Amino acid sequence: MGTDPAPNGNPNPTIATGTETGLTHHPTPTPDTKEHNLTTTPATAPPIKVHPAAEVFPMLPEDEFAELVEDIREHGLQVPIVLDPDSVLLDGRNRLAACARAGVPPTFTTYEGASPTAFILGKNLLRRHLTRGQTAMIAAMARSDVRQSLRATAKEFGLSRSRVTDADFVLRYASEFASSVVSGAVSLDEALAHARRHRSQAADHAKRFADLEHVAPDLATRVREDEISLIDAEAAVRQRRTDEEHRQAVRRADATRKDDGDTGTPFADLAEDGEITWAEALDKAHTYLGFRHERIRKARRDLTQIHAAWDAIRALQALPDSTFKHEVLAQLEPDAKA
Structure with a gap:
């Protein structure tokens, strides 16, 4: 022995x-x-x-x-x-x-x-x-060393090509499970499920990274060099978009102020000059637009009241020498009569 x-x-x-x-x-x-x-x-x-x-x-x-x-x-x-x-x-x-x-x-x-x-x-x-799953994993590992085709490897080890293909898939996408499959601690089917999830995650990661390269190549470079994670880079992109949306909101408010006849320094100019932050500029823009909205509401109420009063004035004009008109005007202040 x-x-x-x-x-x-x-x-x-x-x-x-x-x-x-x-x-x-x-x-x-x-x-x-x-x-x-x-x-x-x-x-x-x-x-x-x-x-x-x-x-x-x-x-x-x-x-x-x-x-x-x-x-x-x-x-x-x-x-x-x-x-x-x-x-x-x-x-x-x-x-x-x-x-x-x-x-x-x-x-x-x-x-x-x-x-x-x-x-x-x-x-x-x-x-x-060994189980056929263990044998398939061993066959796939041997194939990687000798660069043999899947068909030839399956034939050599007396296995189906699909089983060797499954094991090869695990080696490519979840190689950390290979030794566990060989030892019998994890079945090939269990490792295959992990490998499929890993591939799906890898594909998703690749797409997300491609999107990042398109919108923020500088951040993609930092991810590639392991300075930041992909998740952090995506968060930075979202923050950049939010910041740009805020800048555009400030500039729209400045355009409205100018159209309203406001001669004050644009909030965007103050932010770009560093006199205030963009967050402060956005607060000022919101405050101005809120005040403007209240002015518009008040003007609408006043015009509604004027419209109602104008109906009474026209009724009096239709009765220039009537007793009704004289009685209405008798109790008014001189400015109101004018």
């Missing part, structure tokens, strides 16, 4: 020759654990650099790990640890940790192929009982 985890004996017989997998075997035992910074107690990977694709897969449960330790202690390490040419671990985290705990010097072999990620994922597919 001495594999993680696998049936008795070597589950990967080609490792010994390396001709089919890009592996070069080192028959001489590796240097001692001190040289490789190995710890002798935990059921976790010793402190050695591990390839990111290998870290996707969880370590063995403690009971299975303990069995692996005993097997290696009794029979030795049967399958070497696989490193790349830079001594990065590609395969055998559990075996390496078990060797450290068992006090057995590990042996190593070097992978010299062109696709370490595909090698890592392929090895784990052989060992683990």
Whole structure:
């Protein structure tokens, strides 16, 4: 045994020759654990650099790990640890940790192929009982390394093209869920739902940014350079629009004042000269327009009263020498009679 985890004996017989997998075997035992910074107690990977694709897969449960330790202690390490040419671990985290705990010097072999990620994922597919969703994600991750078509990847892994397409979609729009899908913590369908939401949000973000570039290229530049957020930039655009609306309102009020015959300094001129703020100019404009509205209402009331009085005057004019006219005028003040 001495594999993680696998049936008795070597589950990967080609490792010994390396001709089919890009592996070069080192028959001489590796240097001692001190040289490789190995710890002798935990059921976790010793402190050695591990390839990111290998870290996707969880370590063995403690009971299975303990069995692996005993097997290696009794029979030795049967399958070497696989490193790349830079001594990065590609395969055998559990075996390496078990060797450290068992006090057995590990042996190593070097992978010299062109696709370490595909090698890592392929090895784990052989060992683990995975759902089709997990397998699809692993296939998509391997495809990204070897630049293989979706159709070819699906055929190689025995999956439907649609399932590999779903996993590839997750990698593009919600890659943070990829490792959770591989480990089984999140289903591919759940990750796909997140990815679809992310894409929708990304499309919305792109449209909003395009709109910002059109109306406020200076703010778009600041967003692009991470000086401000898109939300803050949009708020600044709204404030600019509000400020411009206020300026236009002040200028309309000034035009009305001029038409009314007001000879005072325009409020907009005072704001532009810095004598008052635009907010103060807007307050003055509102005050003037409010006062003007009251004057108009009063003038309308006065004209209505004059109209009513004029009807009485015309009635008296129609009776120039009547007793009625003399009685009406008899009680008036001289100015009213005129």
